[in-house]
Amino acid sequence: MSLINPGFGLIIWMTIAFLIVLFVLKKYAWKPIMNALKEREDSIEESLRAADRAKEDMKALKLDNEKLLHEAKDERDAILRDARKIKAKIIEEAKEAADKEADNIVESAKERIENEKKAALVEIKNTIATYSIEIAEKILREELKDKKKQEDYIKNLLKETSLN
Numbered sequence: 001m002s003l004i005n006p007g008f009g010l011i012i013w014m015t016i017a018f019l020i021v022l023f024v025l026k027k028y029a030w031k032p033i034m035n036a037l038k039e040r041e042d043s044i045e046e047s048l049r050a051a052d053r054a055k056e057d058m059k060a061l062k063l064d065n066e067k068l069l070h071e072a073k074d075e076r077d078a079i080l081r082d083a084r085k086i087k088a089k090i091i092e093e094a095k096e097a098a099d100k101e102a103d104n105i106v107e108s109a110k111e112r113i114e115n116e117k118k119a120a121l122v123e124i125k126n127t128i129a130t131y132s133i134e135i136a137e138k139i140l141r142e143e144l145k146d147k148k149k150q151e152d153y154i155k156n157l158l159k160e161t162s163l164n
Contacts, residue, residue: 006014143149 143153
């Protein structure tokens with residue numbers, strides 16, 4: 001029961017021991033502990049401020065990155081638009097050149113066909129003339145074998161031909 005109800009002397013000695021420990025702590029340990037707590041508090045406060053600055057910097061960087069990304073997309077779109085225009089222009093020029101070349105080829109072919117047609121007509125005329133002369137020659141030989149027929153034929157030709 002002595003532990004539950006301490007005696008008066010024990011309370012006094014415990015109070016004196018507590019005050020001595022309190023004095024020793026105040027004299028030697030309280031300032032270093034308080035200084036350490038203050039330093040810890042200051043370092044935590046500085047870390048929080050640095051974290052806030054880093055957070056603000058990250059926001060600014062994010063905005064800059066978004067702006068750069070948007071500008072890059074706009075530039076890409078402009079380049080693609082220009083490339084499409086150039087592509088359409090090149091295709092149009094190629095079509096025009098192909099049409100012009102096709103017209104030249106067709107015109108050349110027409111000229112060649114016309115020249116070959118004329119050459120064929122000339123050749124046909126020459127062949128017909130040659131055959132006509134050969135046929136006329138054979139007919140005349142047959143007709144003019146006889147001297148009498150020759151004289152009659154010459155007289156006939158002279159009558160038909162008028163002299164100028």
